[in-house]
Amino acid sequence: MRGIYITANDKVTEQAIALLNSIRLYDPDVPVTLIPYDDNYSAIAKHLKEAYGVKTYTDLDFIERLSQKLYDIFGEGFFARPNQFRKQACWFGEFDEFLYIDTDIVVFEKIADNLDSLKDYDFLCCDYQHSGGITNVFTPKVIEEGVFSEAELKDIFNGGWWASKKGLLTEQDLYDSFAECIAHPEYFDFSQKTSDQPIINYTILKRVPRRFNLVRRDEQIPGSWAGSRHFQRRGDILIDPRNGDRALQYLHWAGIRIEPGCPYWDIWKHYRYLGDPNPPADPPPAPESLKKKLKKMISGFKKQIGS
Template identity: 70%
Template sequence: MSRGIYITANDRVTEQAIALLNSIRFYDPETPVVLIPYDDQYHAVANTLNQFYGVQVYEDLEFIDRLSKKLHQCFGEKFFARPNQFRKQACWFGPFDEFVYIDTDVVVFEKIIDNTNYLAEYDFICSDYQHAGGITNVFTSRVIEDQIFTEDELTGIFNGGFWGSKKNLISEEDLYKTFAECAAHPEYFDFSQKTSDQPIINYMILKRLPRRFNIVRKPGKGPGNWAGSHHFVRQGDILVDPNLNQPLQYLHWAGIRMEPGCPYWDIWEHYRHLDGPEPAQPFVRKPEDPLWRKVVNQVKRAL
């Protein structure tokens, strides 16, 4: 049985992809990693990741393009802020029998592929506390009012930046049918923070894969992983959750601009410079918007 890791990236996120791969290879030099191109501007990052880490590009690029276009066309060309995020759904049809998918704004602190051991008992795994914040960024209250999901079922929501499953558990037909169902009821989904794939994929997994396991619900609980949580403590090359006295599995900068001064920037810099090529250019912190622009942006968001 083959096991592997999928990532999505383009040339714009080369630095993040290098940091992620440095962390993966530090704990695991062997597990194969496949790159799903985020768009057509991926050749530079693909060459770098192949040269230094042995990353291979997903073989059937025509399939990825056709799949992602057909999926987001269900909602209309301009509905999603980042429709290319749906390319990651090619994971279901790639070379690995069991896999984990990881966003590039992540660094890992363990041999992350070992989490596929849970797939001996379950069909889908995740490891986060997305559910602790309620259904925000995934669903609206309409899914409860219309009895689409029970409140208990909604405790199964997850963050789309890290998850794992098995090849072909979701078919192309499942994907298209799910998107058609969702397109008929956009009022069920919370896209207010410009999420794209996360609400739809949560709907699909909750509807179609009942054997799910969130690793943070293991006996004794698991640590968090969001970089917006400020209580983690650095111990050497890793972060520890002092509330549980456990090392984090990974750290995810979801929704956070990755730049000098952001949370746990020292950890990201450590893994970025651990190995691989020198940075193409140094990170420069983006100047803060003047007060008048902040006010204008707040008004726009309220409209």
């Protein structure tokens, strides 16, 4: 049985709607299960069930047990957003093969078809996180102390999109991995308030040898990060003009607040209000702050002096 997991609470309702609209546009039937991000999820669970047939994860006791064990091992306050670890419930849910997707994503294809590659591998990702080096995942300590080889570090990935198989990791595997990580916090880069990404990368690189990054299928697979400004819209999708006008598989606003004026706001708004004949108008831009005005004035004075 195949399906998609997401994590969400009522706070990210708008993002979840955009994601589900995009999933359902290309795949009306794929099962989707919600892993509650916290206890504030009743409204989003009700809406997603009624509008898209999304189920809520059944073993909520396991999610609480995982959260408590995380606190027991790392201590409260270690992570900026510890609830991101709730996505690890994917290993123990209803789907034999699953895809996990963050809610700050929209997809441009029948995204669950990527699970076909699990016939050859046990873990899949699909991004260019590795091309930026080890930032936001590891520190140079992992190289200096031989924790991972240079080749292994080319397999680091973004924690917002990944696929695997039920039972590949046991509950004890997770706890053992957590214990190894807290024993060496100097290995991990939390400087930009990432939480689960360094830990899940460590876990996969250490415990799952049959892994594959789908962007390695050929040299013209487009990227997926909304911080890349060269993508162009073509109808309902984005294309990459630098890679033969190939269509993106999905777009991820990782680290970017989704709001008017953000990169590719038009494509996100398109999916959020898909099928709505009267989408709301964008609010007017916020007035420029006094701080920004002063910076511009100072910059102007400096230019005049320099000239």
